[in-house]
Amino acid sequence: MTGSGAEAMSRDRPSIQRRGWLGAILWALLVVTSIALMAKGLWVSTFIGYLPVPGLEEDAIVGSRYLLGGSAASLTAALCSFLRGHPHWVTACVAAPAVLVGGVALVEPYTLLRHLVAVVALPAAVAGMIGGLLNRGYRRTG
Template sequence: MTPFAAGRRWTATIAWILLVLASLVLIGYGIWHAGWHIWLPRSDEQEQVWIGSRYILAGSALSIAAAIWSGARENRPWVTICVGLPGVLVGWAMMDDPYDLKRHLAAVVSFPLALAGVAEVIRVRRRRQRE
């Protein structure tokens, strides 16, 4: 592999990693912004939840796009699944009930898995570069 081709490969890998991280940041910011409520919040708090939900939806779309790109890049299947989990689980939990704690629990479960997928891609790329 020529140095130019290796550089392009790393550029694509870095862009993919940034896409995954951007999705996690948007989802996390949306969850933080929306908060959680036991009962239906007041009208001014409902607007904050609505804004946070839009961030969650944007992050979910980026997460699913990263999973599609991961499949196109021929990453391992578990990497592709783990990268798409935040978008699917947190997005579903938010759509199911925007005021519930489920989206927080989904983030706690899926964020470490997505980061593990990113770490695996970095590990594999470094190993290929050494060979």
């Protein structure tokens, strides 16, 4: 077998075909949007501890909304990844920001725990995006 496993799979099963680049690029843009929204939300809501200053509370609320939007985009990208036929690790890595950062932001909105979790989740999303671009997924043709 001279080719990669993906090429061998498409030769063995003629009813499976590799997906095109347009969908992969749009999917990657959705992942980048998710990462950007989460980064903006983390940046806006950065403060140490709970301080009862009205300006900081408003920043925390605005930052949480960005995080919620980034979580929604991350879950949408994970669903698209699953439907596109990416490996399961790609889907899990793309969903990591929504589960980790979004979950912590809902449970503990006024701590730096979501920033610490983002150190793991956002690079995982980048790794998942790279893996999804290298393996564009498969679709059944017959």
